[in-house]
Amino acid sequence: MTDGTESQIPSFHRKGFRFDLFRLFTWVASAATVATLVFIAASILVQAWPAIARFGLGFFTTVAWKTSDPENYGVLPYLVGTAISSLIALLLALPLGVLISIFLSENFLALPLRNTVRFVVELLAAIPSVIYGLWGIAVVIPIVQRIGGPIAGALGFLPLFQGPSSGNSMLTASLVLALMVLPTITAISRTALVAVPGQLREGSYAIGATRWETIFGVLLPTAAPGIVAATILAFGRAMGETMAVAMLIGNSPRLTWSLLSPAGTLASLIANKFGEAEDLQVSALLYAAFALMLFTLLVNVLGELVLRRAQKSISGLR
Amino acid sequence: MTCKRKIAGTPRRHRNVTNQSLLDARLSISGRGLLQTMKTTSSRFAGLIALIAISPLSVHAATQLQGAGATFPAPLYQRWIAEFSKANPGIQINYQGVGSGAGIKQFTDGLVTFGASDAAMTDAQIQKVKQGAVLIPATAGSIVLAYNLPGVETLKLSREAYVGIFLGKITKWSDPAITKTNEGVKLPDLNITVCTRSDSSGTNFVFTGHLSAVSSDFKSQVGQGTSVTWPTGVAGQGNDGVTALIKQTQGAIGYVEYGYAKNNKLPFAQLQNKAGEFVTATPESGAATLNTTQFPANILRAWPSDPDAKDAYPIATFTWLLLYKTYSDKDKLAALKKFVTYGLTDGQKLSDALGYIPMPAEVVQKCEAALNSVQ
Numbered sequence: 001m002t003d004g005t006e007s008q009i010p011s012f013h014r015k016g017f018r019f020d021l022f023r024l025f026t027w028v029a030s031a032a033t034v035a036t037l038v039f040i041a042a043s044i045l046v047q048a049w050p051a052i053a054r055f056g057l058g059f060f061t062t063v064a065w066k067t068s069d070p071e072n073y074g075v076l077p078y079l080v081g082t083a084i085s086s087l088i089a090l091l092l093a094l095p096l097g098v099l100i101s102i103f104l105s106e107n108f109l110a111l112p113l114r115n116t117v118r119f120v121v122e123l124l125a126a127i128p129s130v131i132y133g134l135w136g137i138a139v140v141i142p143i144v145q146r147i148g149g150p151i152a153g154a155l156g157f158l159p160l161f162q163g164p165s166s167g168n169s170m171l172t173a174s175l176v177l178a179l180m181v182l183p184t185i186t187a188i189s190r191t192a193l194v195a196v197p198g199q200l201r202e203g204s205y206a207i208g209a210t211r212w213e214t215i216f217g218v219l220l221p222t223a224a225p226g227i228v229a230a231t232i233l234a235f236g237r238a239m240g241e242t243m244a245v246a247m248l249i250g251n252s253p254r255l256t257w258s259l260l261s262p263a264g265t266l267a268s269l270i271a272n273k274f275g276e277a278e279d280l281q282v283s284a285l286l287y288a289a290f291a292l293m294l295f296t297l298l299v300n301v302l303g304e305l306v307l308r309r310a311q312k313s314i315s316g317l318r
Numbered sequence: 319m320t321c322k323r324k325i326a327g328t329p330r331r332h333r334n335v336t337n338q339s340l341l342d343a344r345l346s347i348s349g350r351g352l353l354q355t356m357k358t359t360s361s362r363f364a365g366l367i368a369l370i371a372i373s374p375l376s377v378h379a380a381t382q383l384q385g386a387g388a389t390f391p392a393p394l395y396q397r398w399i400a401e402f403s404k405a406n407p408g409i410q411i412n413y414q415g416v417g418s419g420a421g422i423k424q425f426t427d428g429l430v431t432f433g434a435s436d437a438a439m440t441d442a443q444i445q446k447v448k449q450g451a452v453l454i455p456a457t458a459g460s461i462v463l464a465y466n467l468p469g470v471e472t473l474k475l476s477r478e479a480y481v482g483i484f485l486g487k488i489t490k491w492s493d494p495a496i497t498k499t500n501e502g503v504k505l506p507d508l509n510i511t512v513c514t515r516s517d518s519s520g521t522n523f524v525f526t527g528h529l530s531a532v533s534s535d536f537k538s539q540v541g542q543g544t545s546v547t548w549p550t551g552v553a554g555q556g557n558d559g560v561t562a563l564i565k566q567t568q569g570a571i572g573y574v575e576y577g578y579a580k581n582n583k584l585p586f587a588q589l590q591n592k593a594g595e596f597v598t599a600t601p602e603s604g605a606a607t608l609n610t611t612q613f614p615a616n617i618l619r620a621w622p623s624d625p626d627a628k629d630a631y632p633i634a635t636f637t638w639l640l641l642y643k644t645y646s647d648k649d650k651l652a653a654l655k656k657f658v659t660y661g662l663t664d665g666q667k668l669s670d671a672l673g674y675i676p677m678p679a680e681v682v683q684k685c686e687a688a689l690n691s692v693q
Contacts, residue, residue: 067518068543141566164489164509167567168552250552251516262552272555273545276419276518281545 041293048286059287065253065273073284075291077255081263082292085170085245086238088259089177094231096178097185101227102215104186105193118190125183133247136176141167141248144175148260165260168250174259176244181234188233192226192310193219225310232303236296242267266292381653385413387421387434388520389556390575391457391637394672395434398665402657409653418520419544425451425640431650432658433640436520437544438619450643452692453618454685455636456661458608458675460599461525462586462633464579465571466564467491467506473587474499474596480589481533483510483571485540486550491569499596506569512551513563513572518544521557524621524635525573531624532632573633576604577673593628603631604675611636611681618681618688634675644693651692658689 045052051059055073062074103109104118148165155161196219204214220227250262251272264272270285270292277285385395392415399411416424418435425433426446434456444451463480465473475483479495482488488495492507515522523544530537540546554563557578564570564584571587576599579586588596597603607630611622621635639658645651662685666676677685 063547065545065547066541066543067545068541137562137566145567164511166511166552168563246516246555251555252551252553253547254549272516272553273518276417276544278419278423278518281518 041290044286044290044293048283048290050280051283051287054280055284055287059284060291063253063255065269067281071280073281073287075266075269075288077253078264078266078269078288079291080255080257081170081249082239082265082267082295084257084259085174085177085249085263085265086235088170088174089181089238090231090235092174092178093182093185093234097182097230097234098189098220098227100182100186101189101193102220104190105219106211106215118186121186122183124179125187129180129241129243130247132176132180133244136172136244136248140172140175144169144172144260152260159257160259162256162258163260166250166262168248168262169260170249170256170263171259173245173249173263173265176248177238177241180241180244181238184234184237185227185230188230188307189223189227192223192230195226195311196222223310225306225313229303229307229310232299232306236299236303239265239299240267240292240296242271246271380408380410381649383409383411383431383650383654383657384429385411385432385434386416386424386430387640388418388436388637389415390436390459390520391434391674393577394457394665394669394674395661397668397672398657398661401665401668402660406653406656409657411657417517419518422640431645431654432642434638435640436635436637437523438636438638439640447642449645452641452643452688454639454641454658454662454688455618455677455681456639456658456685457666457669458604458634458636458677459673460576460604460607460631460634460675461521461528461573462576462579462599463571463589464561464564464574464584464586466568466584467508468568470503470505471585472500472503473585474590475587476590477532480587481529481536484512484529484548484550485533485536486512489550499590508569511563511567511570512548513560513567513570514548514551514553515557515560515573516553516555519556520544520635520637521573521575522546524623525633527621527623528633575673580673589632591628591630591632592624592626593630595628597629597631599631601670601675603629604634605678606630607632607634608636608675608681609678613681613684618684636677636681641689641692643691655689655692659686662686662689 051073055062059074060079061076062072063076064072064074066072100117100121104114104121108114109117144165145167148167148169148171149163151161152163152165156163200218200222201214204218209217245265246268249264249268251264251268252262253264254261256263266288270289273281274285392413395413395415399413403409403411413434418437421430421433421435422439422443424430426443428448438453439447439451463475467473473496476495476499479488479493479499482493482495489510490507491505491510497503497505523542526536526540526546527542529540530542540549551572552563552567554560554572557574560572560574561578561582561584564572564574565582574584576586578584586599588598591597606627607622607625610625610627610630611620613620619638622630624632625634639661641654641658645654662677662682666682669676
């Protein structure tokens with residue numbers, strides 16, 4: 001292996017495997033990240049084991065969180081709450097995010113202005129979630145309190161809008177979540193739209209398509225996999241969001257399909273109960289944490305896969 | 319190498335810091351508590367820095383006592399500590415309101431000099447404590463039903479009414495079960511929003527214990543516990559979380575410690591006691607409740623879950639200090655005994671102003687006897 005030339009050329013410029021200090025550092029750093037993830041998952045699993053052994057998969061179909069007579073824990077309402085609040089948030093944020101990303105990728109405005117708008121949208125991601133929570137309490141809850149009653153009155157026959165309505169509710173949490181995932185959707189969708197090769201747009205114009213037809217007939221379909229990936233990643237973020245949701249959703253332990261009633265999510269459950277929990281309850285919370293981690297990991301992996309395929313298919317067009 | 323040794327030398331401190339930041343994160347979920355949390359966090363860090371800075375000099379000078387546990391009596395304990403330290407500069411006491419459950423955990427693990435809990439330790443929990451445990455009631459408080467109904471200043475709730483509300487059976491303020499006992503009060507046709515605790519807590523335990531004692535329906539459908547599945551309502555974290563929910567929701571009713579309702583100027587309902595009287599929560603009516611408590615012979619542990627005295631407010635409870643049976647450090651033992659004695663005697667005089675119930679003399683005597691058994 002040694003050929004006496006390493007003094008002239010830094011070894012990581014050369015091809016082939018070579019052992020050197022820099023490479024070692026990069027290796028250690030990457031391995032440490034992977035090891036940390038494995039370690040976190042394993043230690044949660046170990047501590048969750050008493051609950052897993054006791055409740056098994058029934059944990060996910062049980063409605064109960066009782067610390068005494070007899071102890072019984074189940075997360076069905078929280079599972080449903082996590083799914084519904086994230087889905088509603090996506091439903092609201094997706095159209096908005098895609099519209100913003102179209103606006104930002106077209107030349108409707110001068111570039112400096114566009115960049116400012118982009119910066120502001122991305123700044124939404126930098127606001128700490130507890131501030132979203134406080135803002136939700138101050139602004140969104142009063143709005144939902146005002147409109148909740150009439151909605152329940154008019155649409156109460158649908159399970160989704162069953163009364164009585166409450167300010168701290170699934171709707172409130174979903175509205176704020178939508179705002180929180182908006183930057184994720186916008187940023188990734190914009191990247192996907194910008195990555196659409198210019199020839200496609202020119203070609204579309206050349207065969208007589210209007211701008212409208214070009215955007216909806218050519219650009220969006222081409223960028224679609226990227227937008228789907230953005231949606232999935234945003235879904236993962238919404239599922240895991242804790243602080244703002246815990247402050248707004250009402251933390252109810254009951255199973256509900258109504259957007260107007262208080263609900264709970266896995267993340268808010270853990271944040272609420274952990275401080276005062278003991279013994280089996282701690283274990284049950286860690287079981288819930290393990291499940292939540294698994295779900296978000298799966299969603300994120302899915303998002304990454306779609307994103308990678310999207311990039312591949314677009315680069316094939318170049 | 320030196321670096322490594324330094325880190326290895328301070329595991330306890332590190333552990334405290336992580337625990338603390340975790341708990342702070344938890345606390346701050348209730349928006350109202352946020353500011354306070356930020357304050358206490360920074361003062362804690364300031365304290366920590368001060369501790370690190372002065373520890374080489376003062377380690378032999380001062381006796382340090384570490385306490386942790388219930389949040390409900392924390393304001394009173396902090397006040398005791400402040401007053402006590404003025405008179406006894408040689409004793410440093412640090413109390414962290416980390417919650418009853420965490421208090422019992424840290425006490426059992428031997429991480430503190432004393433613990434504190436709103437729910438007295440069970441026999442099974444006491445057995446896990448190597449040095450043995452002595453439970454000493456330190457102060458007491460009432461749990462009130464605070465509400466948010468603009469224009470309604472007095473509200474009388476019969477037992478039927480408040481059990482019904484918390485079971486989700488009474489859903490409107492204009493329900494006959496409520497209006498019946500409130501003649502002359504204009505009750506709006508508003509939905510009742512029940513506010514409960516989202517965390518496990520001693521307050522939950524005491525309140526559900528009372529409701530279970532009053533109503534067999536409640537006992538079979540919900541039952542008593544530090545965390546129960548409430549059939550209705552929204553939940554906030556901690557007394558301050560529930561207080562915030564009540565404040566921001568018209569038509570809300572929720573259970574909080576008397577001191578929280580008083581400090582936040584929330585109106586609270588007069589409740590019907592076992593004798594059929596409507597009683598408002600005051601230090602006197604709370605003391606009447608405590609006077610009915612019968613402690614078993616060997617341990618100061620009892621809940622007056624449904625007192626029968628005529629002037630007794632129905633929901634009041636003690637909160638406990640948890641001491642070890644034996645202490646190996648005699649300086650600490652002497653300092654601790656001095657502090658607890660102060661709390662049981664002069665300290666009781668501070669209770670009223672802070673929204674707690676001064677303990678009856680009879681109970682204080684029993685506590686002092688229990689304290690003497692600590693060695």
